[in-house]
Amino acid sequence: MTAANQSVTGPVATRSGDGSALAHPRVQAMAALWGAVILNLIIIEVLFFATDPAKNALHATGKFLGLHAALAMLLQLVLIARLPWLDRRLGMDRLTSWHRWTGFSLFWLVLLHPTFVMLGYAQAYNSTFLQQASNLIGMGPTMIGFIAVGIIAVAAGVSVRLARRKLSYELWHAVHVLLYVAIVLALIHQMYEASTFTATTGSAVYWWSLWAFAGLSLIIGRIIIPLRRNARMRLRVAAVVPEADNVVSVHLTGKDLDKLGARAGQFFIWRFVGYNSWWKANPFSLSAAPGHNALRLTAKAVGETSAGLRNVPVGTRVFAEGPYGAFTSIHKTREGTVLIAGGVGVTPIRSLLEELSGPISVLYRVQSPADAVLLAEMEQLARMKGAQVHMLSGRTGVGNPPNIPFAPENLVRLVPDILERDVFVCGPPAMTDAVLKSLRQLKVPPLQIHAERFALAS
Structure with a gap:
């Protein structure tokens, strides 16, 4: 291997008990979140078939999709509320990924919802789709719904990876703030248009409870907690x-x-x-x-x-x-740790090195030694803790044999007992993906792998 290495030697990790997988914070949070989603899916479908009359199958499909669009909006509010309990267990990057896919699902739901409703009306009244679209757009509650659909479509457009790469974070964030307007408009539309919202006292209580929970979660997580903390800090x-x-x-x-x-x-x-x-x-x-x-x-x-x-x-x-972020030691399952950093991803790795105890190995990937910021600090911490620090430099693929520092065999050479350790990875996407692929090939248990990607939901 042609990559340069700097090492400060230390003790070898020993295996420790990892307890039950069900007790892992990530597993608990995922079970709670998805359990809530499945339960509410069942409830809204029961309410739909019990209380929501429709003119025909097309109209029924449109109303069915509309109710699921409302649930997707509520889930979006919870995902971006940055609730401490969820965030510390799942991490902002995982919540952001779910937010992204829920957002695209929402886009198709709000697009198909009015399409099927108008097709249903066209069939029921023996008219054309365009005639029904013209009639519905002229109605206040429906117009409000169409405005919400337009805002969601714009937000979905700027979230496509190609567009996202060309936009600054600040502009992308500003566009997404408009989604709050879309959600308010969607709620007004639902109050006037969705029969399952007001069909019975029970359905009204259910929907208002969901909206109140999601709205309060957002207000508490995004406004009250930050204001209170900053007033004190x-x-x-x-x-x-x-x-x-x-x-x-x-x-x-x-x-x-x-x-x-x-x-x-x-x-x-x-x-x-x-x-x-x-x-x-x-x-x-x-x-x-x-x-x-x-x-x-x-x-x-x-x-x-x-x-x-x-x-x-x-x-x-x-x-x-x-x-x-969930990139913390609360997710550790083993005594030993491997910290893998690349580029500016060294910042959380350096802080973890300061906090962690037990056998620790640090793998720091840089293009050249001059790029290794905070290296001196990490070496000093490593000497204090008896840890190992390996600086891996040089261009990937260069040399004979080629320089592939995160190939499975090279990871095992640097950390022979890697299967018995927790692995924390933070760096550029390509590097992170390469490390995760090698860890899977080595069959490192998933609950021992912790990756931080720089992603943020607005």
Whole structure:
């Protein structure tokens, strides 16, 4: 192998009991979330067939799809509410992935719902689809529904991967804020149009309870908790330290930060008040384990906000939402740990190294040694903890044999007992995918694999 390696030797991990898979926080949260979804699917379908008259099969299909669209909207609200219990167990990246697929499902549901309704009316009244569309658009509640459909279609369009790559995070986020307007319009439309919403007292209580739960979850998770925490924390910039030409660390001080419950590996969504516009907020991981009155983030200049951090004045007030993410030690199942970092993904890995105990091996992938930011800190921590740090540099595929640092055989060479350890992976998507593929080939148990991808639902 031609990749350069730097190592600080330490002890070898020993196997520890991993307990029941059902007790794993991720398994518990997934069971709770999907159990709730399945239960509500059953309820709305029972209500539909019991109380929702339809003119014909096409009309019935449209109304059936509309009710499922309403449930998808409610699920979206819960997924983006950033509820601490779900977030700490499932992680923002997993919730964001579900949010994305639920969003595309919602798009097709709200598109097909009016289509089938209008086809049903056309069949019932022996008219054309376009005639029924013209008649329905002229009705207030229906027009409200069509506006909601248009907003959802725009949001779905900018979420397609090709469009997403061309948009800044800030613009993408601003477009998605319009979805809150669409959801309010959809609720008004449902109140006037969906017979299962008002057919019986029980159905009305059921639907209002769902909307109240989802709405309160969003308000509490996105407004009340952040406002209360920031009123107590009073975060300010204490120092700005360049780590490389395009990487900077921002040190923050505040009050009672230990009461946040933040853990190494998590991230916050940061706003620098008075320095950037309020809508310019970015997620950055903690690059050091949180302290009683201090936090640190480290960011690479990849956008306007992150590039401008180098010039943030000391004393700037900071508004932070979080902590978020399940990339923490609460998910550990074994005594030993492997930490794998690539690029700026080193920031949560470095904070985890500071917090973790037991046998630890760190694999740090960089193009060249000059790119290895925070390496000196990790080597110092490794000496204190008796851990191992391997810096893996060089272009992938170059050399004879080719440099493939995360091939299964190379992972086993670097960490012979990798099957007996938890593995935390954070880095660019291609690197993360390569590592996960090798871990699957090595048959590392899924509950021992923890991957953090930089993704965020609006």
